[in-house]
Amino acid sequence: MTDKYAQLVNHGIGKKVATQVGLPRPPRLRRYEPGQELLEGPAAVGGIGQSPVTQTVAAVIKASGGAVVDAAADTTYADKPAAVVFDATAARTLKELEELRAAVGPAVKALGRCGRVILIGTPPDELADAEAAAAQQALEGIMRSIGKELRAGGTANLIWLQGEARGDSAALAAPLRFLLSSRSAYVSGQPVRVVAGDVPEVDDWQTPLKGEVAVITGAARGIGADIAHVFARAGANVIAVDIPAAGDALAKVANGIGAVALQLDITSVDAGERIAQAVARVGDHLDVIVHNAGITRDKLFVNTDADRWGSVIDVNLAAQFRINKVLLDPATKGGLKDGGRIVAVASTSGIGGNRGQANYAASKAGVMGMVRQLSKNLADRHITVNAVAPGFIETEMTSKIPLATREVGRRINSLLQGGQPVDVGETIAFFAEPGSAGVTGQVLRVCGQSQLGA
Amino acid sequence: MSQRDAYVIGGNRIPFARSGGKYLKASNQDLLTTTIEGLVARFGLGGERLGEVVAGAVIKHSRDFNLTREAVLGSHLDPHTPAYDIQQACGTGLEAAILVANKIRLGQIESGIAGGSDTTSDAPLAVNDDLRKTLMKVNYAKTPQQRLKALAKIRPGQLAPEQPKNAEPRTGLAMGDHQAITTKEWGITREAQDELAVRSHQNLAAAYDRGFFDDLVTPYLGLTRDNNLRADSTVEKLAKLKPAFGKGDPAATMTAANSTPLTDGASAVLLGSQEWAQERGLTPLARFVDGEAAAVDYVHGDEGLLMAPPYAIARLLKRNNLSLQDFDFYEFHEAFASTVLCHLAALESPEFCKQRLGLDEPLGPIDRDKLNVNGSSLAAGHPFAATGGRIVASLAKMLHEKGSGRGLISICAAGGQGVAAILEATA
Numbered sequence: 001m002t003d004k005y006a007q008l009v010n011h012g013i014g015k016k017v018a019t020q021v022g023l024p025r026p027p028r029l030r031r032y033e034p035g036q037e038l039l040e041g042p043a044a045v046g047g048i049g050q051s052p053v054t055q056t057v058a059a060v061i062k063a064s065g066g067a068v069v070d071a072a073a074d075t076t077y078a079d080k081p082a083a084v085v086f087d088a089t090a091a092r093t094l095k096e097l098e099e100l101r102a103a104v105g106p107a108v109k110a111l112g113r114c115g116r117v118i119l120i121g122t123p124p125d126e127l128a129d130a131e132a133a134a135a136q137q138a139l140e141g142i143m144r145s146i147g148k149e150l151r152a153g154g155t156a157n158l159i160w161l162q163g164e165a166r167g168d169s170a171a172l173a174a175p176l177r178f179l180l181s182s183r184s185a186y187v188s189g190q191p192v193r194v195v196a197g198d199v200p201e202v203d204d205w206q207t208p209l210k211g212e213v214a215v216i217t218g219a220a221r222g223i224g225a226d227i228a229h230v231f232a233r234a235g236a237n238v239i240a241v242d243i244p245a246a247g248d249a250l251a252k253v254a255n256g257i258g259a260v261a262l263q264l265d266i267t268s269v270d271a272g273e274r275i276a277q278a279v280a281r282v283g284d285h286l287d288v289i290v291h292n293a294g295i296t297r298d299k300l301f302v303n304t305d306a307d308r309w310g311s312v313i314d315v316n317l318a319a320q321f322r323i324n325k326v327l328l329d330p331a332t333k334g335g336l337k338d339g340g341r342i343v344a345v346a347s348t349s350g351i352g353g354n355r356g357q358a359n360y361a362a363s364k365a366g367v368m369g370m371v372r373q374l375s376k377n378l379a380d381r382h383i384t385v386n387a388v389a390p391g392f393i394e395t396e397m398t399s400k401i402p403l404a405t406r407e408v409g410r411r412i413n414s415l416l417q418g419g420q421p422v423d424v425g426e427t428i429a430f431f432a433e434p435g436s437a438g439v440t441g442q443v444l445r446v447c448g449q450s451q452l453g454a
Numbered sequence: 455m456s457q458r459d460a461y462v463i464g465g466n467r468i469p470f471a472r473s474g475g476k477y478l479k480a481s482n483q484d485l486l487t488t489t490i491e492g493l494v495a496r497f498g499l500g501g502e503r504l505g506e507v508v509a510g511a512v513i514k515h516s517r518d519f520n521l522t523r524e525a526v527l528g529s530h531l532d533p534h535t536p537a538y539d540i541q542q543a544c545g546t547g548l549e550a551a552i553l554v555a556n557k558i559r560l561g562q563i564e565s566g567i568a569g570g571s572d573t574t575s576d577a578p579l580a581v582n583d584d585l586r587k588t589l590m591k592v593n594y595a596k597t598p599q600q601r602l603k604a605l606a607k608i609r610p611g612q613l614a615p616e617q618p619k620n621a622e623p624r625t626g627l628a629m630g631d632h633q634a635i636t637t638k639e640w641g642i643t644r645e646a647q648d649e650l651a652v653r654s655h656q657n658l659a660a661a662y663d664r665g666f667f668d669d670l671v672t673p674y675l676g677l678t679r680d681n682n683l684r685a686d687s688t689v690e691k692l693a694k695l696k697p698a699f700g701k702g703d704p705a706a707t708m709t710a711a712n713s714t715p716l717t718d719g720a721s722a723v724l725l726g727s728q729e730w731a732q733e734r735g736l737t738p739l740a741r742f743v744d745g746e747a748a749a750v751d752y753v754h755g756d757e758g759l760l761m762a763p764p765y766a767i768a769r770l771l772k773r774n775n776l777s778l779q780d781f782d783f784y785e786f787h788e789a790f791a792s793t794v795l796c797h798l799a800a801l802e803s804p805e806f807c808k809q810r811l812g813l814d815e816p817l818g819p820i821d822r823d824k825l826n827v828n829g830s831s832l833a834a835g836h837p838f839a840a841t842g843g844r845i846v847a848s849l850a851k852m853l854h855e856k857g858s859g860r861g862l863i864s865i866c867a868a869g870g871q872g873v874a875a876i877l878e879a880t881a
């Protein structure tokens with residue numbers, strides 16, 4: 001799906017006119033390609049106090065092939081930094097916010113294109129002292145505002161590093177790398193919580209899913225097809241699921257990445273068993289299930305009917321419960337392994353609601369509710385459960401939205417454009433990585449910091 | 455070489471389409487390649503080198519001389535996978551499966567795909583014989599003058615293309631007209647034929663509804679089910695149709711509804727040894743036990759054109775020490791409803807079994823509830839070379855679902871031929 005406006009104002013005469021009359025010019029986002037450098041320039045790294053987290057940050061960046069410079073107040077940067085990472089986990093007073101401003105300001109000002117601003121904080125709910133909690137909560141406001149000020153494809157995000165995880169360098173590595181990399185091109189204005197977990201040290205962060213078995217539902221087209229591609233690129237053996245009627249498109253996706261195609265309606269009674277059987281053919285157990293299949297049956301709440309209501313909730317939510325139940329049963333051959341991953345696809349509509357989409361928003365909000373609770377229930381099995389909440393993504397689904405509404409959806413975000421299906425895929429693959437063991441119960445928006453549902 | 459077992463692991467086909475419709479623009483190569491691609495995706499065979507791929511088409515362009523190999527090259531299979539074409543009229547697909555199974559049993563190959571494709575929408579139109587001879591002369595002419603002279607011989611009458619005919623070259627009779635004679639000989643009633651046709655539609659529709667084809671069929675060009683299928687077919691509706699074959703006979707019984715229409719489609723079956731399947735975590739659905747082909751002398755009139763299957767069945771049963779009643783499923787290809795009914799009547803007939811098959815006892819009746827339980831060609835349609843693969847894959851799945859038992863396949867073919875095969879559930 002193409003964004004004609006973005007093409008027009010970024011090339012030739014269109015670019016000239018757009019610049020002169022001050023039309024917004026959606027930047028071209030840096031996106032991941034195999035073998036790509038983590039960052040195109042040095043990372044400016046700073047922190048409050050002598051926190052071990054600051055050292056971990058620098059170490060992770062260096063280990064990933066990046067250069068680190070000091071983000072101190074009044075620095076003038078010789079090379080444009082590609083990223084600013086500021087460790088504010090130790091901030092306990094409002095005064096320390098000035099320290100942050102002074103150190104981060106010049107670095108953000110010097111940031112190169114598609115730059116990254118990452119703040120790291122302590123979850124406020126961990127702090128008994130009200131001022132400390134306020135200082136930490138302030139980080140979210142700062143991060144979101146910087147996100148809205150950044151131009152040229154820059155993003156700002158916040159990592160809430162839970163107590164024990166502050167001493168666990170492995171827990172921070174994968175989330176930090178993801179937010180620094182171009183894989184998070186369309187993720188901005190978001191907090192991510194990281195807890196200590198059974199996190200392995202990961203050397204090969206370019207193909208972290210090597211040898212893993214991943215099931216992706218709704219993979220025949222749109223976002224699901226791109227999730228499948230990203231997973232295959234990351235080394236996973238993919239089982240691509242879609243309804244039998246989409247079998248021809250599904251076969252193309254599968255053969256394109258050496259995956260297995262499973263023609264299956266996820267609402268059928270034996271869907272869980274059929275998935276497990278397919279897994280058992282490919283490997284011993286399932287490493288990742290991605291619940292991506294989804295439908296819309298829009299109608300105003302007062303005019304909708306049981307059929308529209310029920311089918312959306314069944315496909316988008318109830319089917320996941322039934323399938324998870326089978327896959328989580330330790331007796332199931334081809335079931336989800338302990339330490340496995342469940343990733344669901346929510347939507348910003350589930351956060352903000354949408355006219356004519358009460359059923360859809362119910363299902364997507366429900367997904368978020370499920371993720372938050374199931375993650376707790378499965379913590380002892382080290383299974384993480386997370387969701388992405390895509391905003392406006394350029395797919396067949398969104399290309400059917402009337403033009404005016406579509407243009408609003410596309411532009412009303414900090415990156416001035418719709419996201420690509422691959423952006424959702426990258427975020428899901430991040431949740432699936434072994435290094436993301438400390439990320440669970442999270443709903444991460446992939447929306448370019450959209451104002452909708454914010 | 456030691457003999458071992460060959461197994462049917464799975465199959466794929468595209469929905470069959472009535473000719474001149476949905477697949478009008480697709481060639482045999484398109485159909486076969488797509489079908490193989492669907493099979494590759496279903497079993498994750500991308501990049502695999504298989505022992506061989508064997509397939510064919512009955513109606514084939516000369517440019518498709520290497521149809522199957524070209525389809526392999528157009529697929530995600532390892533290009534080092536060899537392939538060859540075969541053609542045994544409507545028996546093509548089943549014969550291909552027998553060939554692959556035999557090589558596996560001999561230990562010559564570990565795995566293979568057997569298939570077939572046919573389209574009468576993309577049928578080759580031949581120039582008529584006179585024109586062809588003239589053009590050959592032009593081709594061989596050495597000087598421009600000779601060439602012009604040869605070209606000047608073309609007459610308007612020669613420009614009419616020769617239509618492909620569904621007729622037997624040696625008798626000039628259409629297959630349906632041949633069958634009309636046999637139908638009459640065996641006294642098969644119109645009602646019995648219509649009932650069989652209706653059951654075929656109802657069974658196929660029910661099979662689709664319960665998802666039986668979810669892992670056997672991959673949609674193509676907007677079609678998700680065979681478009682010849684009429685789920686609402688009834689005996690009353692069919693009774694209204696006028697006969698299409700045996701015209702001129704006031705007692706003619708064969709109509710368009712109890713005969714298969716021209717259809718486009720393709721099918722492919724994955725076969726392999728136990729070890730090959732195991733290494734890939736694949737579950738063999740059924741053992742390919744044995745196959746047998748037979749032919750009758752329909753030209754000199756001592757047997758009906760489509761009556762070879764009972765001969766093949768008799769020999770196959772004898773070789774495998776089985777009786778006709780030892781089966782849980784009977785898959786008798788419905789070229790015409792009356793073909794199936796004639797075969798059943800012949801197998802029950804003491805005279806036929808004694809005089810024609812040389813048996814002391816008739817092979818006897820079968821339990822009709824075990825016949826074509828998920829529908830057959832009258833409902834699905836019959837793209838000639840694709841029918842065998844459709845049946846083998848479906849029967850293998852039925853046996854796997856049941857978890858025990860045996861199935862008998864019987865397919866009649868042009869030229870007075872017939873092919874039969876036995877499949878058995880894996881223990």
Ligand SMILES: NC(=O)c1ccc[n+]([C@@H]2O[C@H](COP(=O)([O-])OP(=O)(O)OC[C@H]3O[C@@H](n4cnc5c(N)ncnc54)[C@H](O)[C@@H]3O)[C@@H](O)[C@H]2O)c1
Pocket residue numbers: 217218219220221222223224241242243246264265266267292293294295315345346347348389390391392393394395396397398
């Ligand atoms: N496109 C967006 O902007 C956007 C935004 C937010 C959330 N989402 C969510 O992302 C997911 C993918 O959306 P998309 O835009 O790619 O949509 P899409 O319609 O292009 O793809 C959805 C796929 O799911 C399959 N599917 C539907 N019902 C199924 C069932 N019962 N069993 C198996 N497969 C089934 C469809 O056949 C289709 O291939 C959905 O959950 C959607 O709600 C999309």
